[in-house]
Every structure is written in structure tokens, then in C-alpha cells.
Amino acid sequence: MAKLILSMDGLVLKEITLTKERTTIGRKPHNDIQIDNLAVSGEHAVIVTILNDSFLEDLGSTNGTLVNGQPIKKHFLQPNDVIELGKYKLKYINEAPKAAAAADFEKTMVLRPGTMPRPAPAPVQTSAASASMATAANAATAATAATAATAAAPAQAPAPAAPARQGAIQLLSGANVGKELLLTKALTTLGKPGVQVAVITRRPQGYFITHVEGANFPVVNGKTLDAQAHPLNDHDVIEIAGTKMEFFYK
Amino acid sequence: MNLSDAIEIVGHSDPGMVRSHNEDSIANDARNGLAILADGMGGYNAGEVASGMATTVLMTELQSAIAQRAPFEYDADSGAEFRTHAARMLRDQIAKANHSIFSAAQSQPQYSGMGTTLVVAIFYDNKVSVAHIGDSRLYRQRGSEFVQVTRDHSLLQEQIDSGMLTAEEAKHSQNKNLVTRALGIDPTVEAEIHDYETRPDDIYLLCSDGLSDMVEDEEIGLTLETLGGNLNLAAQQLVQMANDNGGRDNVSVLLVRIRKEYPAARGLFGRFLGWFK
Numbered sequence: 001m002a003k004l005i006l007s008m009d010g011l012v013l014k015e016i017t018l019t020k021e022r023t024t025i026g027r028k029p030h031n032d033i034q035i036d037n038l039a040v041s042g043e044h045a046v047i048v049t050i051l052n053d054s055f056l057e058d059l060g061s062t063n064g065t066l067v068n069g070q071p072i073k074k075h076f077l078q079p080n081d082v083i084e085l086g087k088y089k090l091k092y093i094n095e096a097p098k099a100a101a102a103a104d105f106e107k108t109m110v111l112r113p114g115t116m117p118r119p120a121p122a123p124v125q126t127s128a129a130s131a132s133m134a135t136a137a138n139a140a141t142a143a144t145a146a147t148a149a150t151a152a153a154p155a156q157a158p159a160p161a162a163p164a165r166q167g168a169i170q171l172l173s174g175a176n177v178g179k180e181l182l183l184t185k186a187l188t189t190l191g192k193p194g195v196q197v198a199v200i201t202r203r204p205q206g207y208f209i210t211h212v213e214g215a216n217f218p219v220v221n222g223k224t225l226d227a228q229a230h231p232l233n234d235h236d237v238i239e240i241a242g243t244k245m246e247f248f249y250k
Numbered sequence: 251m252n253l254s255d256a257i258e259i260v261g262h263s264d265p266g267m268v269r270s271h272n273e274d275s276i277a278n279d280a281r282n283g284l285a286i287l288a289d290g291m292g293g294y295n296a297g298e299v300a301s302g303m304a305t306t307v308l309m310t311e312l313q314s315a316i317a318q319r320a321p322f323e324y325d326a327d328s329g330a331e332f333r334t335h336a337a338r339m340l341r342d343q344i345a346k347a348n349h350s351i352f353s354a355a356q357s358q359p360q361y362s363g364m365g366t367t368l369v370v371a372i373f374y375d376n377k378v379s380v381a382h383i384g385d386s387r388l389y390r391q392r393g394s395e396f397v398q399v400t401r402d403h404s405l406l407q408e409q410i411d412s413g414m415l416t417a418e419e420a421k422h423s424q425n426k427n428l429v430t431r432a433l434g435i436d437p438t439v440e441a442e443i444h445d446y447e448t449r450p451d452d453i454y455l456l457c458s459d460g461l462s463d464m465v466e467d468e469e470i471g472l473t474l475e476t477l478g479g480n481l482n483l484a485a486q487q488l489v490q491m492a493n494d495n496g497g498r499d500n501v502s503v504l505l506v507r508i509r510k511e512y513p514a515a516r517g518l519f520g521r522f523l524g525w526f527k
Contacts, residue, residue: 107499
């Protein structure tokens with residue numbers, strides 16, 4: 001469940017949970033978050049919350065709204081963003097409830113038209129999440145379960161995992177002898193298409209070489225490989241399509 | 251018409267690193283130019299049941315429909331919409347599959363609410379007819395160009411379409427994996443169906459979100475570009491990349507490579523020759 005921490009000059013004033021679809025911020029008393037200060041406009045800004053995502057929008061305020069020091073009109077809030085209105089700061093917190101809901105993360109669920117219920121008030125137990133899947137009658141519960149399930153996840157798309165060390169290839173023979181090739185991409189092909197091709201894959205566990213096409217298989221340190229992927233070690237000598245090269249870590 | 255000389259299809263489905271069950275289901279038939287992928291959802295193992303029903307029903311029914319009438323023939327009955335028989339086949343058989351799953355869901359309490367996403371492709375006459383429901387996708391690799399062909403039926407996609415989120419921001423959304431359409435959850439369903447021209451050396455990828463959520467499109471494209479000559483290796487590599495990045499969902503891929511042209515045999519003589527292929 002997302003929330004805001006209101007502070008001024010470092011002093012925490014209030015904690016506000018984002019339960020509503022629209023959370024208004026301003027000086028006038030009808031606002032959900034009322035800030036009684038002349039630097040804040042009557043209707044200063046609004047936070048729109050759709051399940052687990054929140055969007056901040058400035059409502060044409062006199063002094064503007066900043067996020068992490070930058071003036072914004074509309075902003076998709078990320079965990080730990082700091083919103084500033086005059087001297088007041090609102091820190092956006094959207095923590096994933098630690099858990100056991102890991103197994104339900106990434107589970108696809110159905111969102112029924114016309115039902116956009118509020119986000120779950122508290123981390124829902126895993127058993128509740130898995131039991132109440134989308135049914136017409138349980139659409140609200142389902143979306144709540146969806147919230148609990150998806151809330152257990154880190155926000156970003158996963159960064160491609162990569163080994164700590166950077167691998168490279170140096171050509172030991174042929175016209176380009178001495179030339180070095182950094183293995184930065186997930187896949188690097190070597191050899192001559194139509195003759196012999198092998199691929200070096202970059203994985204969290206390290207670099208691997210696999211035969212792709214051709215009658216002959218790659219030779220590593222004098223031994224011919226089979227069809228399986230073969231882990232590469234520092235200073236391995238590879239021979240493909242008549243060219244020798246050395247694999248090494250920089 | 252037997253398309254297995256012109257079309258090569260390879261599929262892999264993996265439970266991933268986190269889940270104990272695999273609720274994805276894939277099926278393919280190169281002879282008839284068919285590729286089907288479904289990602290099931292529902293409590294207990296209902297997802298597995300829903301996706302399994304989808305692929306089984308559709309494969310059987312489409313094979314039988316193709317045997318009765320060639321996909322390339324124009325469907326004069328469709329009125330204003332001058333579509334091929336392939337589109338109608340897809341519409342009709344998807345309705346059948348929807349009905350089967352929906353009925354099963356109604357009859358058994360543990361299957362209540364179960365559903366599945368769907369991507370189906372019929373290859374015929376140098377074309378492909380694609381039907382999809384939900385967020386399982388079809389991509390195309392042509393030369394060095396890698397493109398997502400289907401548009402997700404999901405909350406995130408609707409937000410992107412309406413300008414609320416940019417594609418980049420969508421990656422940071424906490425509302426992923428919420429589909430707005432699914433097979434088997436309602437008495438009727440509307441699949442999105444389109445036709446595309448195919449060319450030799452094209453590679454088509456049908457995949458569940460277990461791949462597209464774990465691996466960037468760019469890396470998927472790179473894999474197809476470099477390993478397209480060996481579909482088996484390419485499929486294994488895609489699944490491995492998804493698992494290396496966390497494998498938080500079941501991951502399934504179907505790779506289809508167009509080896510050469512496959513024009514439909516038209517006319518009486520053409521059809522006569524077609525029997526000998």
C-alpha cells in the first residue's frame with residue numbers, strides 16, 4: 001500500500017496512506033491533504049492512484065510542484081520520490097510487503113471492465129491471493145489479490161543478469177590477428193555463416209560457447225566440443241572455422 | 251496442402267524458476283501451418299486445465315476445419331468484411347474453445363473463474379492469420395527488424411494507448427499482468443484477428459509473458475537474429491535467458507521459420523497437384 005510522509009524542515013508532520021483513487025492536496029479545507037500555508041494554492045495538486053501505481057498532477061498552482069527538485073506538470077511516482085510544495089515535502093513510499101507472495105508475483109490476472117477497486121489495505125496472505133482468482137462475482141477480491149501479488153514485486157523490469165567480470169576475445173591468427181572483441185552483449189556469434197558458426201552467451205554464471213551450425217564443432221584447448229553449451233574459462237583457446245582466438249577476462 | 255517443407259516450427263515450455271506448475275500450454279502442426287500458445291490463470295491448477303483445453307480443442311478443431319475447407323478461400327458469407335476462411339475458422343473455433351472452458355468452469359467449483367490468454371497462428375498461401383486474446387504475444391523477425399505484432403489486451407497497454415504512461419514508464423508499473431480479455435471467463439469472447447503477408451526467412455515468435463516480462467525485446471530480437479538458423483537452440487536460449495533473469499513465471503515459446511514460399515494450390519488442376527505434395 002502506497003503512502004506519503006509529510007514533513008517540513010526535516011520535521012515529520014503526518015503520514016497519509018493513499019487509499020482513494022484521487023487524493024487532493026491544497027490549502028483549502030476540503031482537500032484530502034490540507035496544508036495551511038500561503039505558498040500552497042487552494043487546489044494545488046492531485047495524486048491519482050490506479051491499483052498500485054500513483055500519478056502526481058499539478059493543478060495549475062501558483063508556485064508549482066517539484067519532484068526530486070524538478071518542476072512537473074504530471075509525474076508517474078516512483079518509490080522514494082520527494083514531492084515539494086513550497087516548504088513542505090511529501091515523500092512517496094511504496095514498499096513491497098516482504099513475502100511469501102513471491103510465488104504469486106507475475107501471475108496473470110483478469111481485470112473486469114467497470115471494476116477498479118481500491119488497492120489492498122494491508123498485505124494479503126498468500127493463501128487468500130491464490131484462492132480468490134478472477135470470477136465475475138469476486139472481481140473486487142481478485143483485483144485486491146492482484147494488488148497483493150503484484151505488490152510483492154520490485155518495481156522495475158528486471159535488468160539482464162550479467163557476470164561480474166567482462167569477457168573478451170583476442171584473435172590469435174588470421175588476417176585480424178591481435179584484434180580484441182569485448183563480449184558485452186548477451187550473444188556474440190563467431191565464425192563464418194554457411195561454414196561454421198558458434199555463439200558465446202553471457203550469463204550470470206559466466207560465459208558459455210555453443211555450436212550453432214556447420215559440420216565441424218568448435219575446438220576448445222585442443223578438444224572438440226559436443227552439441228552442449230561449454231563453460232569458458234580465463235585464457236581458453238578457441239578454434240572456429242580455421243581461426244584461433246583466446247577468451248580472457250579483462 | 252502439406253506445409254512441412256516450407257515451414258519449420260519448434261516449441262519449448264518451461265515452468266520457470268519460481269513456480270511449481272506449468273500453466274502454459276503450446277501445440278504446433280507444421281503440416282497444417284498451425285501454432286497455438288496459451289497461458290492459463292485460475293486457482294489451484296485450474297490455469298493448467300484452461301490452457302490445456304484451449305490448445306487441445308483448438309488444435310483438433312482447426313485441423314478438422316482445414317481438412318474440410320482451405321484457409322485461403324474467401325468467405326463470401328462474411329458480408330461487408332471480405333475476409334478469408336482462415337479468419338472465420340479462427341473466430342468459430344475460438345468460440346468453441348471459449349464455450350468448453352467456460353462450461354467446465356461453471357460445472358466444477360475448483361475451476362470457477364479459470365481462463366487463459368491465447369495466441370493462434372494459421373500459416374497459409376504466403377500469409378499468416380493471427381488471433382490473440384490477452385497478453386501473450388506474436389513477434390516477427392524479418393532481416394534485422396524485430397517487431398511486436400500483437401498489441402496486448404492489458405491494463406498497462408490501455409494506459410499507454412491513452413497517453414497516461416509511456417512505454418518506458420510502463421516498465422516501472424506495479425500493475426503488470428492484468429489482462430482485460432481472456433478466453434473462458436465469459437459466455438462469449440472477442441479475439442483480435444489480423445492477416446499478414448509472410449516472406450521466406452521470416453521468423454515468428456509466439457510467447458507467453460513469462461518471456462516478454464523477463465527479457466527485453468532487444469535481446470529477444472538479437473537471439474533470433476543470431477540463432478535463427480537453429481530454431482531449437484534459439485528456443486532454448488530464450489527460455490534460458492528468461493530463467494537467468496529470474497524466471498518468475500512459466501515461460502513458453504513457439505518459433506516458426508518460413509523456409510520458402512507456400513502459395514495455395516488454386517483451381518482444379520492446382521488442387522489435384524496439391525494432393526501429391
